[in-house]
Amino acid sequence: MITVFKRWLERYFADEEAVLVAVLLVASVIIIVTMGVVLAPMIAAVIIAFLMQGIVARLKTWGVSHIVAVSIAFLILAGSLVVMLIYLLPALWQQVLNLFAEAPRMLKDGQSLLLLLPQEYPALITEDQVKQLMGALRTDLAQAGQTAVSFSLAQLPIIVAALIYLVLVPILVFFFLKDGQQMLGWVASVLPRERPVMQKIWREMNQQIANYVRGKVIEIVIVGGVSSLTFSLLGLRYALLLGIAVGFSVLVPYIGAAIVTLPVAAIGFFQFGWGTEFLYIMIAYTIIQALDGNVLVPLLFSEAVKMHPVMIILSVLVFGGFWGFWGVFFAIPLATLCKAILNAWPTKGSPIAGNV
Template sequence: MAIKEYPFYLKTTVILFGIILLVYILAALGDILVPLAFAMLLAILLNPLASWLQRHKVPKVPSILISLFSTLLLTSAMMYFLSSQIMAFGDSLPALKEKFGHIITDLEAWVYTHFGVNTQKQVAFIKSTLDGSKALVGRTLDTVLGTLSVVFLIPVYTFMLLFYKQLILNFLYEVFSEENSARVAEVLKETKSAVQSYIVGLLLEMVIVAVMNSVALLILGVKYAILLGVIGAILNMLPYIGGIIAIALPILMATITKDGYSTQLGVIIAYLIIQFIDNNVVFPRVVSVKVQINALISIVIVLLGNALWGISGMFLSVPFVAVLKIIFDRIDGLKPWGKLLGDNVPTRHIGEIWHRRQNRKTLSEEIVEPKKK
C-alpha cells in the first residue's frame, strides 16, 4: 500500500498548530503540571535512597516516607535560616528607606544639573514607568503565590510516583514495540542518571557559591551579607540570567547603606571573580552534566519557561530540554534536533562540504581539460 505524501506547507501548518495547541494546554494546566514536574524531578532524586532502604528490609511505604521526611527537614531548615535573615532585614527597613530617599533626591538634582530635566518631569517619568510595570509585578507575585500554594501537592505527587514506579515503568515498556525495548531502557537509564547528577551537582554548587558570596560580602562590609549571598547562589541556578540579578542586589544594598562607590566596585570585582571560579572550576568539577545544552538554547528556553510558567518554568526548562535531547539523540528522524540542542559545534557546515564535492573535478575531467599556463 502506497503511503500518501503530503505537501511541505501542509505538514508545516499541521506541526505549527500542534505546537500552538501544546503550548496552550501547558499554560492552561500549569497549576497541575508545575507541581507534577517538580515531583518527577524530586522522585528521580529520592529514588536511590528509597531503593536503598527497601534493599535493607525497610517496607516500601516507610522507605518512601523516610526519604520525603529527610527532604522536608532539610528544606525547613533552609527556610528557617532565610526567614530569620529576612526578619533582621525588616527591622532595618525604615532606616534603609530614609537613606534611599536621600539618594533619590541627590540623583534628581544631578539629572537636573547635567540634563536640564526638572523634578516634575522626572517624577512623572518614574510614575509612568512604575504604572507600566504593575502588570509585570502582579504576574510575578501571582506566580510566587501560586507556587507556594502548590508546594503542598509536591510531596503527595512524589509519594505517588515513587509508590507506583514499577507500574509507570512497565507502561513505558509496553507502550512501545518489543524491538524498541533496549532503546527505551537506555533512554530511561540515561535520563535518570542525567537528572540525578544534574540536581545533586546543582545543589552542591549552590552551597559553594553561597559560601563564596557571603564571605566576599562580609569582607566588603555589605549589610545582610549572608542573606544576599544565599539569594545570589539560588539565583545562580538560573543559567546566565540569574547571575545578573544576583550581582544587582548587593550593589543596590551597598549604594543604600554606604557612602561613595568603592564598595560597589568591590562587589562587582568580587562577583566577577566568583563567577569565573564557578564557571571554570566549580561547575565542571561538581555538576556532572551528562547532557550538554548550548548557551543559545539555554537562554532561549529559560526565557520561554518564564513566559510559560514564570519562575517555576525557568528552573524546570533546562532539565526538561536535557531529557528531550536524550530522546532526540536516539530517534533517527529527530537526531538533527538533538545536535541543534547540543554543545558540539562542527568546524564545517554540511553545505560547504557538499559545495566542495560538487566542484571537485573527476580524474577524467582533469585529463581531458587542458592545464592553464
C-alpha cells in the same frame, strides 16, 4: 505543495513508533498547559523525588534496604522543610520588610546622584526626566510594599495552597521514592514492547536530567549559602536576601549573574558609599561568581551541555514564558530533551526505522 507535505510525512512519520512519540509529546504538553495548576503538587513531588533518589541510591550501595533508605531520605527532606519554615523564611521575610522600609531613603539618595547628570550632560537628560523616573519608581515601590506588608482574605487561597503543598507534596515524594520502579514498570507495560526510539531517548535523558536537577539544586544551595555568609561577614545589610538572589541567579546562564549584580552593588553603595567596604564586597562577589563558573560547575556537571549560548538563552526565554519558574529551571534539560528526540527520531530508511 500537497506532494511535498506528503513526502515529509512519509519520511518522518512512516514509523509507527514515531507517530506514538509525537502523540505522547502533544498530549503531555496539552496536559501540562491545561492542568498544570492542578497537577502542580505532583509535578513538584516528581522533581523532589528526582533530587532524593540520589540519596536513596547511595544508601542502597552501602547495604541499606530500600524501605530504610527511602525513610532516611524522607526524614532528611522533612527536616529541611522544618528548618526552612522555622528559621529561614521568617528571617528572609523580615529582611524583605526592612528593605521596603529603607527603600525611600535609597531612592532619595539615588535621586540626588541622578540630578547631577543633567548638570554634566544637559543634552542627554533633563532634570524633569530624572524626577519622572524617580516618581515612577516610588509609585511601583509603594505598590509592592503595600502588597508585601498587607494580609487580607485575598491571600487566603495562597496560604491554603501552601499548606496543601506542605502536606501533600512530602507524601507524594515518599510514595514516588518507595514505588517508583513499579510505577515505571506499569507505564512500560502499556507501551509497545518494541520501542527502540523511546528507549534511546530515555537512556539519554534519564541520567542527564536527574544529574542536572540535583547538581543545579546543590549549586543554588552552595552559591546562596556562601554568598549570604560572605555578605554577612562583610557587614552588608540584607545578606540573606541578597545571598538567596545570587543563588537563584545560577538558574539563568550568562544573564542571571549580570542581573543580580545590580541589587548587590546598589545596596552596597547606599550602605557604604564609594568606600573600601564597597570595594571588598564587589571583589568578594566577583570571586564567588568566578569560583562558581570555573570550579563548582565543572565539579557538579561532569558532562557539560553541548549547546550554543544563543540556544541556551533562547530555551530559557521560551520555556520560561510557558511555565514560569519551572520553565527557567528546566530550560536546559528540556532543550536537551528536544535535541535527543530530534537525534533519535526515526526517518524512512534509517537503521532504527528499518529494524522495527
